[in-house]
Amino acid sequence: MDKYLIKKPRTQDSSLAQDSSPVQDSPPSSKRSRVDFNLEDLPSDPGLRQKISYYHPNNHDEIRRHYLGKDPCRPSHDYPVSYFSGKPCRFKVEWYETRNWLEYSIAKDAAFCFYCYLFGKDVGKQGGGDTFVTKGFRLWNQLWKLDSHVGGVNSAHNQAVKKSEDLQKEKQHIQSVLVKQSNQDKAEYRIQLNAIVDCVRFLLFRGLAFRGHDESQGSSDKGNFLEFLQFLGDHNESINEVMQNTWKNSKLTHHDIQKDMVNAIAHETSKAIIEDLGNGFFSILVDESRYDGASNMQGDINGLKTLILKENKSAFYVHCFAHQLQLTLVAVAKNHINIADFFYVVSNLVTVVGGSCKRRDALRDAQFAKIKEDLENGVRRSGQGLNQETNLKRPGDTRWGSYYGTILNLILMFSAVADILEIIEEDGISDQKVEARSIMRSILSFEFIFTLHLMKNILGITNELSIALQKKKNQDIVNAMDLIKVSKQRLQVMRDDEWTSLLTEVGRPRRNTQQNTNLHHYRVELFYTVIDMQLQELNNRFSEMNTDLLICMACLNQSNSFVAFDKEKLIHLAKFYPYDFPGTDILALDSQLQNFIFDMRNNDLFLELQGVSELAEKLVNMRKHETYPLVYLLVKLALTLPVATATVERSFSAMKYIKNELRNRMGDQWMNDCLVVYIEKDIACSIDNETIMQRFQKMKNRRR
Incomplete structure (x- = not known):
């Protein structure tokens, strides 16, 4: 960057x-x-x-x-x-x-x-x-x-x-660290340095912490690095002899040495990636721990999107699809005080009711008793798959569907939850009694019940879209685009025609709640406003240009004998990149696409592929990329538009393994080096120790 x-x-x-x-x-x-x-x-x-x-x-x-x-x-x-x-x-x-x-x-x-x-x-x-x-x-x-x-x-x-x-030249390399050193000293230095590289590799590839609480000689908690180095020495006589004979200030085990070695591995890994890319297209994936980070990235003045577009006019900003849904929810929760208050109460409710194993067991028992009573009274039907055990789970901040699941379970277990709150209010300690009473008053209000069913319906409309966007591989872009349109249409229908049905669904509030009859508040300030905010956010997050771009990209999918192939849409895709497809190339692309599809459908080797990446590999292996250079350029451009799936998000999730409770205070450079090697371990594994040691030795003058 x-x-x-x-x-x-x-x-x-x-x-x-x-x-x-x-x-x-x-x-x-x-x-x-x-x-x-x-x-x-x-x-x-x-x-x-x-x-x-x-x-x-x-x-x-x-x-x-x-x-x-x-x-x-x-x-x-x-x-x-x-x-x-x-x-x-x-x-x-x-x-x-x-x-x-x-x-x-x-x-x-x-x-x-x-x-x-x-x-x-x-x-x-x-x-x-x-x-x-x-x-x-x-x-x-x-x-x-x-x-x-x-x-x-x-x-x-x-x-x-x-x-x-x-x-x-050689006398500056690790083969002879100092001119006056003997050949034996040089050999021992190499043995020692090679062992250090092996230790660092082992820890990085597994996301393990390096340091311990007490790194003194006789400590039993030296940390992973020193303990693994000792393990190597115990099982290798040459390493052990060097470690025993090396002076204390020359053991190459200092924290700064460890960081330099990690930096050397990360640098060589990044270098290998850049060399592999050459002058080809590439993507930049950016993750933010704060949800308003997406706005900072796509800002029209100083956002990362704008900075990149200033350098490359052919760049496109495509935000993580699955995360866009979550951003829509968060935007509504932040900007509408009633919805924000609702989720705040739900979060506190899950914390209080599920705050201990005893309370969770009591909640399951209460729900079981409620189900048994309903079965005896004929309110519920019995049968295979019905009346499964449920519980309350805290909604995840990065998963839209988790909020929907929490709301569904809360509706099903509402009576059992109220019973547990009453027990806590009667038998808990003073602070717990106050908290339980406050939550009880909130959830028994008509406004909470109304908002609970309103959000259940809204989240239910986009649930299928959420599931589709969370698929790990082979994401069906066309299907996802259709689901986005369906979600927008369903929300509009709900706004226009489903006010009465929502009131019927909410019904009379339970447990002697006082019904608020302020029609304007619930219909205009809640019902209309929340749905309008959802529609506006969906339109903003899933812009027409982005969806159009991705639908065109999906036409390269070779599944079912290239059934999704559409020449006109692929030409339209090329027009998104005027610097790469000038006017003459657009005309040539028309004819080349027709030849390409005939060739592909008549070649069995291309009919069993999965995904655009495999298509690109097969085109190169069979030298078809030379026959259809413009089509191959489209394929490469499509591969640089990551419609972030769970597979991509797992790279960002690696941070929780690198920055954990054992090392929760890491500098940016140290964390970046560890993440590069951990995420790109396949590439890092291909780099030999000699290359890493050379890089390490060049970083600064070192003496033994």
């Missing part, structure tokens, strides 16, 4: 923040005073970097290793067009392929030299002078100047490349 969030370097001189140019040609003072900085705050964009000479000489190599570990800045970007003699020109991503030194700055729309920035000196006009270090190269019509920058064997550029190689 560095390309969207630009961090400023921390400096002692506050006036630097006011300088219009972030690049300084000299240190902040002639004495070269030490400048405070954080490696993670150093900008990736070359146009925003301070020159190396700006920092204290003691920090130069540390900063250089940091950038060498990150590799050149090469963002995938919708590069702006510049005009030279009336002809449009712009930076091209293909230029990276033969120039390993080339970087691009989004901030300045300019090219820079990675190695000259790190090791270049003041060299006048040779190789372009400071153009490729501070100013940036923008003459896109003079490509030859990029090659002239490299120059001859002894050019300033090649000298900078040589210095970079020297900094990373």
Whole structure:
């Protein structure tokens, strides 16, 4: 996200923040005073970097290793067009392929030299002078100047490349940590470091905490990291010998060492993902712990959606479908005081009645007695599957359907719940008596009963939609879109025609409640207002553009011999991406889609696939993506629109395993590194220990 969030370097001189140019040609003072900085705050964009000479000489190599570990800045970007003699020109991503030194700055729309920035000196006009270090190269019509920058064997550029190689050469690697170390010392260091990597991998892949309460030598609660390292030593003589003979301050077990190692694994994992993506399309999935976060993301001024669209005009914002329903409920609960009060009472009711095993047992007994009485009086029918045991469950904040289930159970168990509240009011301690009496008065009011049945009907209308959107795999987008329309229509019918039936359903309140006859309050302020809010929220959350986009995307589904295929809708889908499908490509797509569908329906290998992702894989494996490049482009675009299912949400749910009660205070970087490795463990497993150790060693100077 560095390309969207630009961090400023921390400096002692506050006036630097006011300088219009972030690049300084000299240190902040002639004495070269030490400048405070954080490696993670150093900008990736070359146009925003301070020159190396700006920092204290003691920090130069540390900063250089940091950038060498990150590799050149090469963002995938919708590069702006510049005009030279009336002809449009712009930076091209293909230029990276033969120039390993080339970087691009989004901030300045300019090219820079990675190695000259790190090791270049003041060299006048040779190789372009400071153009490729501070100013940036923008003459896109003079490509030859990029090659002239490299120059001859002894050019300033090649000298900078040589210095970079020297900094990373063998005697700086872990094969020989210090020049004066013996071969035995080097071998022992590698054994020790390799064991550390294995321990960190084991803990990360399982989401386990690292630290313990007492990490002293004789403690029995050292924490998972130290205990597992000891376990490795107990079962490996080489590791055990190294651990026993290593000095205390060189055991590589400090908390900072652990965090550096995790950061190295996370960095290599992210690097592998980026390399795999290449210049292809990708999605950004964002989760928020606060529900109003969705509004912050899709805000028209400073929302994340707006920031992304400024960088890429082809981007689309599709909010998690299942979460949109929940947001609709929460919006109503927040904005209507009566509904907010209703759910507040329900939450307190579940807490009080289900506050102990004794009360839950008493509630089940009371419900059982009520069912038995109704069966004896003929009020209920008996039979298989009828009169199942129920209980009250607290509604989940991230699941719409859980509220519906809680309300249904409360209606079924209303008499039993009232009985338990009476028992608590009579036999509980003073605070419990007061709370039980307050809840009893609330739930016996006509307003509570009315709201209970109103929300039961409203949530019931969207229950099938909720279930459809919570399916883990192979989500039927067309069916979901139909259910959205059905939900909106049913709510409108309820508003227009079902006021009388709701009053009949509510009936006369139970247990001598006082009925409020204020018709305007219940019909206008509650019934009409709540339904209107629901309709408005559904329309806002499920916009016509998003639903239209996803219905078109569903036409690529190959189930049942591509029964959902619709050429016109797929052409309409392509028109959502004018930068990727110019006018001529739209015309060519028409013919290509017709050939594609004939080919697919006549090829048995494509008829047993499940999902668009398998279709994409099969197209590549059979080289059909070269035959139908425009159709394959549509498939790739469809894969970048995650209609968040439970499968996607499980990635976000990983946070509860990483940030748990054993480590509930984690810094952003530490938590991010742990989450990257835990969620992408399949990719992290493919990275060998040697690569991770190399990354770890380059992060900073380490001594043994």
